[in-house]
Amino acid sequence: MLEPINVSLESLNLITLAPMLIAISGALIILIVDLINNKLHKSLYVMLTLLILFVDFGSVLGLNVNERGFFDVMLIDGVSIISQLMIIGGSMIFIPLALTSKRFHEFSYPEFFALFLFMIAGFQFMVATDNLILIFVGLETASLALYTLIALHNRANSYEAAVKYFTMGALAAGFFAMGSAVIYALTGSVELYKVAEVMATRVNEPGLMISIFGSSVLLMVAFAFKLSLFPFHTWAPDVYEGASAPLAGYMSVVPKIAAFVVSIRIFGMYIDLGVEWVRIVILVMSVLTMTLANIMALVQNDVKRMLAYSSISHAGFIMAALALDTTEGNTAIFMYYALFMFTNLGAFAMLWISRHKQRRFVDLHDHPYEKFAGLIQIMPMGAVIMALFMLSLAGVPPFSVFWGKIYVMQAAVNAGYIWLAIVMGLNSAIAAYYYLKLVVYMFLKDPVKEVEVVYYNISKPLMAIIGLATVATVAAIFYVQPLVSYLYYMISASGY
Amino acid sequence: MENILSILVFFPAVAGLLGFVIDKDSAKAYGVTVAAIEFILSLWLWFSFDTSNAGMQFVEMIPLIPDMGISYYVGVDGISLFIIILATLMTMISMASMGETKNMKNMIITLLFLEMTMVGVFVALDAIIFYLFWELSLVPMLYIVGAWGGPLRVYASIKFFLYTFTGSLIMLVGMLFVAYIYHSLTGVWSFAITDWYALVLPENYQLWLFAAFFIGFAIKVPMFPFHTWLPYAHGQAPTIGSVILAAVLLKMGTYGFVRFTLPMFPDASVAAITPIAVLSLIMVIYTAMVAYAQKDIKQVIAYSSVSHMGIIMLGLFAMNSEGISGSVFQMLAHGIVSGALFMLVGMIYERRGTKLLSEFGGLTAVMPKFAIIFGIMLMASVGLPLTISFVGEFLVLLGFYKVSPMITILAGTSIILGAVYMLRVMKLAFFGPLENEANKNLKDLNGRETWSLIPLVAIVIWLGVYPKPVLEPIDNSVNALLGFMEEKAITQEAKDVIIVAKSSKEAN
DSSP states (O other): OOOOOOOOHHHHOGGGGHHHHHHHHHHHHHHHHHHHOTTOOHHHHHHHHHHHHHHHHHHHHTSOSSEEETTTTEEEOHHHHHHHHHHHHHHHHHGGGGOOSSOOGGGGOHHHHHHHHHHHHHHHHHHTBOBHHHHHHHHHHHHHHHHHHHHTTOSHHHHHHHHHHHHHHHHHHHHHHHHHHHHHHHHSOOBHHHHHHHHHHHTTSTTTHHHHHHHHHHHHHHHHHHTTOTTSOTHHHHHHHHSOHHHHHHHTTHHHHHHHHHHHHHHHHHHHTTOHHHHHHHHHHHHHHHHHHHHHHHTOSBHHHHHHHHHHHHHHHHHHHHHHOSHHHHHHHHHHHHHHHHHHHHHHHHHHHTOOSSOOSOSSOSSBGGGGTTHHHHOHHHHHHHHHHHHHHHTOTTSHHHHHHHHHHHHHHHTTOHHHHHHHHHHHHHHHHHHHHHHHHHHHSOOOSOGGGGGTTOOHHHHHHHHHHHHHHHTHHHHHHHHHHHHHHHHHHTTO | OTTHHHHHHHHHHHHHHHGGGSOGGGHHHHHHHHHHHHHHHHHHHHHTSOTTOOSOEEEEEEEEEGGGTEEEEEEEOHHHHHHHHHHHHHHHHHHHTOOOOTTHHHHHHHHHHHHHHHHHHHHBOBHHHHHHHHHHTHHHHHHHHHHHSOTTHHHHHHHHHHHHHHHHHHHHHHHHHHHHHHHHHHSOOOOBHHHHHTOOOOHHHHHHHHHHHHHHHHHHTTOTTSTTHHHHHHHHSOHHHHHHIIIIIHHHHHHHIIIIIHHHOHHHHHHTHHHHHHHHHHHHHHHHHHHHTOSBHHHHHHHHHHHHHHHHHHHHTTOBHHHHHHHHHHHHHHHHHHHHHHHHHHHHHHHHSOOBGGGOOOHHHHOHHHHHHHHHHHHHHHTOTTSHHHHHHHHHHHHHHTTOHHHHHHHHHHHHHHHHHHHHHHHHHHSSOOOOGGGTTOOOOOHHHHHHHHHHHHHHHHHHHOOHHHHHHHHHHHHHHHHHHHHHOOSHHHHHHOBOOHHHHHHO
């Protein structure tokens, strides 16, 4: 007969679960509100979501660094705290973008907001654990919710996007499960800290290298899908194009932060174990990703697809920092995303402003370059702001992404990878061309069609978010110091 | 006013921001007033500048990102002082001489931002701040060329942007590497140039870093074979764009060599004398020949710019005080003379709508004032004694003579070749019979145009006859630089090549 398990409540340290529970119960509250009265306006749900995220943010800030909880499954280290803060922060910028002046289908469903909160809970689980099973559960919760959010946009190509993303995501999940299984077979554990201990003793056993190697390949494929790294990036442009513009911007930041955290935990472990192969593959993949995505972005006719390829390229850029496996390199990842988040979401929000229900310029794309021709004459402020975002993405100082770029490049130089810093520099130069292309259209060409289409969708909340993103982009020089010292402290505290 | 440098940098930027609310018709008056105040401020800087002090003055330092070693760090010495004044002067004069332009308000705002970046580059003593202004200066120029330029303007502006951007990113990697070495030696992050000066780097590091910085600066100068963007940019840019580009933006490249490359990598610089001298010679002779073959007046001046920049590069690598002082002086001379020539071409283009030499001839008869000023500037460009360029060119050649008489003699042909292509312009445009009907009713320069050119003529002659007030502070700082380079050089070979003037050595 089994002994009854005796666990004291304190040892569970349930506070570590509080942030996720807040998001989940918030989602349930939204569903209940809808059940009671189903005629409520979307603005109520937006504000509710915002408030729930606010509480969630506060609860993450209140966590202590380096604690475990819930049978040691939850891991609250510096990385998990900063990544949760960034996930929630990114979501808080995203959600007011639902308040457009024109009605879009998906936001009239309260389920959209409930799913959104479930997704955030999923991401939070993913980053706040080093248990491969819980990572898997978090990943799948978040991904399934995200597929639905994309499909809710309710257009032919958003179904295509959702199905494509779902198929690719399922494949990646399969690879992840298989990789985890191999790790379990090797070490008898799914907790990464135990895995690391056992593997460190067994890494030199003859005949085992091939399995360690195999597990890393499987996990690498899974995360290359999630992070849209070459050659597993092909889904990304189509999915971004099918999703609504703000959601595409969101996908280029928040899910990637979560995936990067897991990658730091898993691949950082392999590199620490001396599996040099992992480092080489990451470097090769990141260089190919940034270069090829840049070249593809050059030939796009649609601004959204261009931005999609540019986000892939930025992901490749950041992936290189992962291979360095230094505290600075890991800080660079978060630093880059923290700065990139505002600019990229701002740029996608500008596309969202100009979005109309029918395609008025060409049948194939929502946002062809021609749409922005002569924007300086139609909407001078809008053109200047969009140009600021483009210059920032191109890495022109003193705008935000530049500081991320030099931090990554400095980390690469410090780790002895000068060639990598040069490749990054050259890639930034290639990238400047396609960002400039939009600037050229906006400033140096004449408008092609009737004018009102460009700011079709504008509303006060959208303007507020874009204003916030602009300030964050332009004034980056003033907050880089506190940001970098906080991130560095948190990451070195968690031992990466 | 100890913080005059910050005022000089941010005054045009603030004025540019406020410019958004100025009424369209008053924009030009606003711009000229602001530029004049800025110019007066820069003159004030000159008067409060201690000419006997060779080091950095008016230094300000505010840490921005201490964890990365980046701070707002500015200062000025004899080398940068006059380039700053050149920048403010040329902005003011070119703005004042500007004729009817569409979207005048946008132009004025863009120019004011450009002025901020130009002054910023020359006062920055922190590598990242330098890089920041350096890159930022591309954006207004891109807009000026792209929005007000000729038919190929978009191509020209993007080519200009991408060329410089690519080069400077390589330079950025170099800067990051220097910071890394500094950190590994001292344990402190710093991007301050004055801190970097104290680094003694092994020779192979120096060579690689020299190459990285060289790419960034050489594209800007532009050195052969990176010069191909320049004729496009000049050919397509509006007059004011060409004036600023030739007068100030190109100087950023040569200034970069003086500020970064020479003092930081003395051994590599000495090792690079011969290759750089060869490239400079190609610039001098080859582009002079290309200039001769041009059909368009503006292109002649554009190529002559490249040719003169070759002389400046040659002087910088003479490694003695005559050469470097001469080339800093020549930067000023070239800024004023080529700026004036571009303004003159712009004036005739405004009247006739063409810049082709074949369209003109005998202009002296209808435009005497124009012909006289053009003639003076043309002579100055060639390097006639008693004009500003003569001083610079002579010192450069004198300085380089100590390094290699052969190369100096070849470079000296620049005066002859310059005379050949410039006099050809003179002959075709101004002399001979007035045949073209369209030219017969051309109006001579009006008051605005004349009065914006006369100060430049005055400076050309004043500094040609009596260059001492400008040359002395430059010479002081250059001697300090050389003394410092000699001390820092590792190899005996480099120490031998770097010649420090006697007086400054004793003073040290």
